[in-house]
Amino acid sequence: MQALEALTRDARALANGAIVLSAPETEVARQMQICNACRYCEGFCAVFPAMTRRLEFGKADIHFLANLCHNCGACLHACQYAPPHEFAVNVPQAMAQVRGQTYADYAWPPALGALYQHNGLTLALALAGGLALFLVLAVVLQGQGIAALWRASPTGGFYAIFPHNLLVGLFAPVFLFATLALALGVRRFWREVTPATSGAALTTPATAEAADAVLRLKYLDGGHGEGCHNDDDAYTLARRRYHHLTFYGFMLCFAATSVATLYHYVFGWVAPYELPSLPKLLGVVGGVSLMVGTAGLWRLNLRRHPEHGDAAQKPMDRGFIALLFLTSASGLALWLARGTPALALTLCLHLGAVMALFATLPYGKFAHGIFRTAALLRHAVEKRQPNPIGLGND
Numbered sequence: 001m002q003a004l005e006a007l008t009r010d011a012r013a014l015a016n017g018a019i020v021l022s023a024p025e026t027e028v029a030r031q032m033q034i035c036n037a038c039r040y041c042e043g044f045c046a047v048f049p050a051m052t053r054r055l056e057f058g059k060a061d062i063h064f065l066a067n068l069c070h071n072c073g074a075c076l077h078a079c080q081y082a083p084p085h086e087f088a089v090n091v092p093q094a095m096a097q098v099r100g101q102t103y104a105d106y107a108w109p110p111a112l113g114a115l116y117q118h119n120g121l122t123l124a125l126a127l128a129g130g131l132a133l134f135l136v137l138a139v140v141l142q143g144q145g146i147a148a149l150w151r152a153s154p155t156g157g158f159y160a161i162f163p164h165n166l167l168v169g170l171f172a173p174v175f176l177f178a179t180l181a182l183a184l185g186v187r188r189f190w191r192e193v194t195p196a197t198s199g200a201a202l203t204t205p206a207t208a209e210a211a212d213a214v215l216r217l218k219y220l221d222g223g224h225g226e227g228c229h230n231d232d233d234a235y236t237l238a239r240r241r242y243h244h245l246t247f248y249g250f251m252l253c254f255a256a257t258s259v260a261t262l263y264h265y266v267f268g269w270v271a272p273y274e275l276p277s278l279p280k281l282l283g284v285v286g287g288v289s290l291m292v293g294t295a296g297l298w299r300l301n302l303r304r305h306p307e308h309g310d311a312a313q314k315p316m317d318r319g320f321i322a323l324l325f326l327t328s329a330s331g332l333a334l335w336l337a338r339g340t341p342a343l344a345l346t347l348c349l350h351l352g353a354v355m356a357l358f359a360t361l362p363y364g365k366f367a368h369g370i371f372r373t374a375a376l377l378r379h380a381v382e383k384r385q386p387n388p389i390g391l392g393n394d
Helices: 002-016 023-038 047-051 059-068 074-078 091-105 110-117 121-143 164-196 204-216 238-267 278-302 311-336 343-363 367-382
Strands: none
Touching: 023 047, 023 059, 023 091, 047 059, 059 091, 059 164, 059 367, 074 091, 091 110, 091 311, 091 367, 110 343, 121 311, 121 343, 164 343, 164 367, 204 367, 238 278, 238 311, 278 311, 311 343, 343 367
């Protein structure tokens, strides 16, 4: 057993490259040592079973555990060593600070990682407004006057205002860059944490388990199925439900765009589409769900317990929520504005919000879902391997 422990420590030290830990990482390592001795919260979420497989916490281990944490706050409210105790154990806050650091550390291109520190509500709204203003000016110049913004809806709907190929030329590069940046960032994260999480390859059962945890938001149940804590000690499932509405609303809107793309290029059916067409049905349901979900998350964010999470990341959180809400609200407003003089102005607002959303995706709160999915995949793989220290319960 001693030889196995020594081999494990050596392998982990090699995997972590003997890199000096930052202050937030050092704090997570300190708290995990205390939690490892207590283990009262072992059944709360994926973090604690993963923690019990470790005696030491290197950089890769800490990054992995931080992105496993869903910040539900249950362990903080259950902890006998939480502030004002001298041990000052606050796992949700410590993990949140490291998560924010990992988004910047793994960002691609690396030079743009600093954008995570400045991606706030003001910037998000300013970017959306600036892009919308740019489109407004384009409409004015094309229509030779300010009256072009308020006129009877032209035949052909919004494609008569902005041609289809122009919209593709504007949005395709932004979307492709966001996808590439997120993919390369999470690939770097995956390569670092894989050796620290057994190094074993993905399997079908592990992938299925992780997918179930992601799609059900399994670890937002507070570890006991009654929900998370918010601004007091009362349990609530509101955070989980609003996350579901936001996530599935976003996916339905994305599905609506994808189906509309197939309609246009495969079948030659040109927008606009009306009910009961599939793109419109998906878009309306998704848009309403996204609006309700983001409005709920905004309310919960304002009431969030001050010791939950990292206060420095609140502007980034709220900027992302605001852009999602503005995108869904303006999309629904665009549908209602069809055939009215408000179509051009509403279209500019919606396109500005959508472009701002995708431009900030790689450097905003959206990244947490991608990194957390990768961490859950590694956890599902690791828990199926023999425990290197023979302790803990998976």
